[in-house]
Amino acid sequence: MSSSLPVRTVAVIGGGPAGLIAAETLARAGVAVIVHEKMPTFGRKLLMAGRGGLNLTHSEDLPAFKARYAAAEPRLEPLIDAFPPDALRAWSRDLGQETFVGSSGRVFPKAMKASPLLRAWLRRLESLGVELRTRSEWRGWADDGALRFIEPDGERIERPDAVILALGGASWAKLGSDGGWTDRLAAYGVALAPFRPANSGFLVAWTDLFRERFAGQPIKSAAFSTGGRTVRGDAVIAGYGLEGGAIYALSADLRDAIQAGGAVTLTIDLRPDLTRQALTGRLHKGGKGLSAANLLRKAARLSPLETNLLREGHGVALPAEPGALAEAIKAVSLTLTACAPIDRAISTAGGVAWDGVAEDLSLKAVPDVFVAGEMLDWEAPTGGYLLQACFATGIAAARGVLARFRI
Template sequence: MAQALVIGAGPAGLMAAEVLARAGAKVTLAEAKPTAARKFLMAGKSGLNITKDEPLELFLNAYAPEWVRPYVADFGPDAVSDFARGLGVDLFTGSTGRVFPVEMKASPMLRAWLARLAGLGVVLQTRWRWVGLEADGVRFETPDGAQTLRPDATILALGGASWPRLGSDAAWVEMMAAKGVEIAPFRPANMGFVVDWSKHMTAHLGQPIKGAALYVPGQVSRGEFVISAKGIEGGGVYALSAPVRDGAALMLDLAPDLDVEAVAHRLGRTSNKDSLQNRLRKALRLDAVKLALANEWGRPLPNDPLALARKLKALPVRHAGPRPLAEAISSAGGITAAALTDGLELKALPGVFAAGEMLDWEAPTGGYLLTGCLATGRAAGRAAAARLFPEQMTD
């Protein structure tokens, strides 16, 4: 029986292991942590967003660079939803198109998946830390001492460089670079930004901002975000984090449902006897935290209604750059397309494939990240299976 090794038991590794096992390989799944899929479980604590129900073309536009899109097209939102249902997970689609388990948890899906893999003969080895890939085999440090495996095909699914305490510590980068694998530097993705707040903002820290819009040239985010002692974070920020990280100016619109003229008209109807704060409150129903942001990023606020309207719809979000990579939800960078074949096999290491966040791609939160990991795990698994069982992989 052909021997296959998958290193890393996150979603990409689990998917690759299943594809290989179904093809007939004897699969060992090696995980450095005591349990599988820790980042997956952590992400699911706030409600596991499996994928997003939207037209495939629009869905694919969320992925960059473009080279990763064909893998997602082969295993997109519908396929991911069907896969989850196949594990006994009931799903529902929220008002934004995001798809969630009815239970809103990751653990039931993971338990069902691990049970199915065990039924397929996949052997999960935990606390196995990969330490070397040499001519004599793949070496691990384990609770039982050093172990060396000699698989017929190996899939690496070790994650990127975010949330290192959960296993994605990028310790593999040095080993892969030494083997001649081209790796783009890791950068934070889906992260917050540092803001050095004025003292008057202290009373508002921890508050959510709803009903506003963040935007960069050509892209708008209406998602909620939070102001914290560290800065700004949350889904509304994450949706724009890539262009802002790369230098785009971030702006805040406190009245996104009104154009400039409508805002100016409402402001012009207020009494000049009122304080500016009261005029804003009466005309636009701005709450205390939005009023604080208007002062934080808009001072000095003009009295003229038109000038004030323009400022309220284009407040410059002054920040000091992204939060550290270790705090980011995901990472950009990793093994480049140039280092891979179309089957995600490493050109420098025939018989070794890579998947998931090890690869140089990024996408926003909202179901795109998990779908991308599952899709590339499946693609790597299919390519490895085709190498092991060429007569079976004809479709």
């Protein structure tokens, strides 16, 4: 006669990258997995991220890569070491989605879309026996510890051997990440950190004329500085203020400074490749007989947006002396008064505090429950770092479950 141990069961709650990779890891080890997603389809935020080309990860050296996670680096470092960028690229390749490194070092699928990868991934999960349930909203625990879900045909009760929560942060609520899970965990004594916008835009009090004329236009190849940090890149004028890659890279510094002091100064060098002396020479040489607008256009080669941004930062009356004007071009000062609403942020900091999470990503207050993805209190700039950490934490949570099962 032969006997076998009963198959272990796990409920994964949340159908984004962290939840789906956790489900795949568990299913490959022979665990029975059900993934619950409250939205009508899986991976909605992944699809949104892929609209401009899915930035999976980044190719920079691993020590520099891990440093992007700032305060969370000590907790995320071993998880990323266990599933580094090269492993994520190999995983994508195994799904038929070859990747390439762009000029900025960012890594993209050659298809430049998320949908082919997601379709192949869901087919793989189904082939592994993973049950994929949409419109299945987790409502917490029943008195006896069972999981409660609301589905189109009524309430569903499950009693899995373990649970992985991958419910996302608190941005882009219409895609499923609304942070509504916090009260359910707080009721069980789970330590939480307040949600804060990350990779966020910021409010600037533009004049009406500037807002109406330039909203939606980019500031190209400038240097943005605050608090001793400088980022080279692009930003976008928004009706409410500023957004875009360079702003997102500084967003943690800007956000924290606003929280501490109520406002923060952002300085923009519109001609970072020219020294003040060289720019002064150009303005002096080209200044004869030109109006201020023509001088800025011909000698400094400022676009209409840049010229008007200069006026926003320094007032309508710009200095006439070439040296002072050059200094103004290289130091446009804008006052940022608040973060854009959190639902507009690309990601969020805050969530489940690391102090309440064991090394295997189980909750200390609820030991059979593991957490992954943006639920955890970490943040990183755009550039592939967000997805990489979601994948790495999803795999780590699944491995924590397998270790608990001794599989």
